[in-house]
Amino acid sequence: MRVERIARDKVRIFISYDDLEERGIDRDEIWHNGKKVQDLFWDMMETAYMEVGFEIAGPISVEAFTMPTEGVVVIVTRIPSIPGATSDESDMEDDDDNATTLFSREPGFQSRADSYMVFSFSDFDDLVFVCHTLLPYQINTSLFYYKDRYELLIADALDSERWQLVASILSEYGSVSNSTEAVLKEYGKTVIAENALEAIVQRFPL
Known part of the structure; x- marks a missing residue:
């Protein structure tokens, strides 16, 4: 696993297929919200905090794409809080967004x-x-x-x-x-x- 901070509110994480195999996750399984994938996500966030000081606070956007022989690139973006929204409302919206899948093939907060x-x-x-x-x-x-x-x-x-x-x-x-x-x-x-x-x-x- 390799972490790089590319902006104040954004990190890019590279996970090789060997990393996934060691965790018992196959290439297709990463697009589903199983326990192994959830554990992987929180390990990524812990690594991001330890290595580059990136801390989750509020809602986030997670998008990923695969490379045939390399692995998976995950981009995590912290989304600015919506004016007037309470922290509980923001957390609920974040939970709903991640209920189906953690790693989205489509853009989340940003379209580009x-x-x-x-x-x-x-x-x-x-x-x-x-x-x-x-x-x-x-x-x-x-x-x-x-x-x-x-x-x-x-x-x-x-x-x-x-x-x-x-x-x-x-x-x-x-x-x-x-x-x-x-x-x-x-x-x-x-x-x-x-x-x-x-x-x-x-x-x-x-």
């Missing part, structure tokens, strides 16, 4: 994932092929070189369905990176600061 993700590539040819495949999606990207690997930063406001599709394509040739945007900008070498997909496709035709 204003987040970022980093994928790592050891083979430049794989990176070139991925860029050609993703070009029609017109997403904002930057390319860095860090620790002998090419790190592709995807920073765009995509809906959950497009995030999952883009992540699925990327995971076929690369892997989710532990590097954050701040680390790449400070310690990595900036190869292409913006419009990396377009630049690579133009310079390296298939």
Whole structure:
């Protein structure tokens, strides 16, 4: 399990399929609100609090998407309290929202994932092929070189369905990176600061 705070009220948690298997949870079971999934969720929240100081206070939005070979990415967002609503009312609304399932395939509070993700590539040819495949999606990207690997930063406001599709394509040739945007900008070498997909496709035709 890996936790990253991406905003004041938002964390991203990566759970590998090995993590799920160790807990006796199969890939389809995570979309159901069973006891194992509930235990996993509270373990995630405890880890988020211990590692990055993210604490649940009031209602939250939970959305997740899977990557074929990597695992599950869960984004948890704290929702601002509704003016005039009591804490009991907010808690009741939160309980109702989570009664059916903890991990929603659809966006919760926000309709778009204003987040970022980093994928790592050891083979430049794989990176070139991925860029050609993703070009029609017109997403904002930057390319860095860090620790002998090419790190592709995807920073765009995509809906959950497009995030999952883009992540699925990327995971076929690369892997989710532990590097954050701040680390790449400070310690990595900036190869292409913006419009990396377009630049690579133009310079390296298939």
